[in-house]
Amino acid sequence: MNDIALRLTNVNKTFNVHSAEPVRAVRDLSLTINRGEIVAFLGPNGAGKTTSLDMVLGLTEPTNGTIEVFGGTPAKAIAAGRISAVLQSGGLLADLTVGETVRMIASLYANPLAPEEAMSRAGITKLEKRRVSKCSGGEQQRLRFALALLPEPDLLILDEPTAGMDVNARQEFWKTMRQEARGGRTIIFATHYLQEADEFAERIVMIAAGQLIADGPTAEIRELTGAKTVSVRWPNVTEADLERLPGVSDVVITDDRAEFKTGDADAAARILLTETPATDLEIRSAGLDAAFTALTEKAKEASARATN
16 A cells, blocks of 8 residues: 655746746645654745645645645545645634534535534534534634544645634644544644644644755754753853853853753763863753744745845
């Protein structure tokens, strides 16, 4: 059996192609995602994330390049119920109740998940008799999730799925998504909540200016900045003491504790423990937010140089 769920090959998407100022939303994007992976799409606003997902869902066609979903076209995968999506907006009838909405959409599929099961898994059973117009933004997102589960898809596409949810609802949503992932679904989600990507994704795909700038396991992406944070107890330490260590920056001294960033944490630790009175050493990898900022800034600078 082919283990590839999704493959993009040299995909480009340009809007206003024949105008004086065409907009290249996606540039030469190549990507392969295997069955059962949990992948986060990250990027600043306007990076091309949503456009990429729209092409995977067949909502728009690439200007050139190819997209394969389970070896066929996006249209075939959607028609077979193998791909489903939770998008940021659209498609809910305000005058229907939650239960009526789920049952109506379920009637469109040949062998749908039972509506009651879909509502249960989406955490909206208690909302069954509530009109959609009376649901909060977060509750409407969970309703969209229930609708996405109806065809029992092999691939779930989530575009900012927790937008409008409060902290508790967001935690419940990801608890449900973990259960779906354990069931073998491939999950691709775009989010601007970096903590969600850090906690839930197994793999991070970063896009900036329509181009792929990083792709790998979440732990590896965190390490791409190279810098680590070192914290150490050292009474009466001065900035001059710390600046003798290799690659030190962003020094903060509080009482008898110092913290700084360095690109060579191993060398700094060796010196601290053998040549200074420092104790209680801690080393932390850069967070995903630091990697995101560093990588997108590099991409922005590269794009500026290319246009000059």
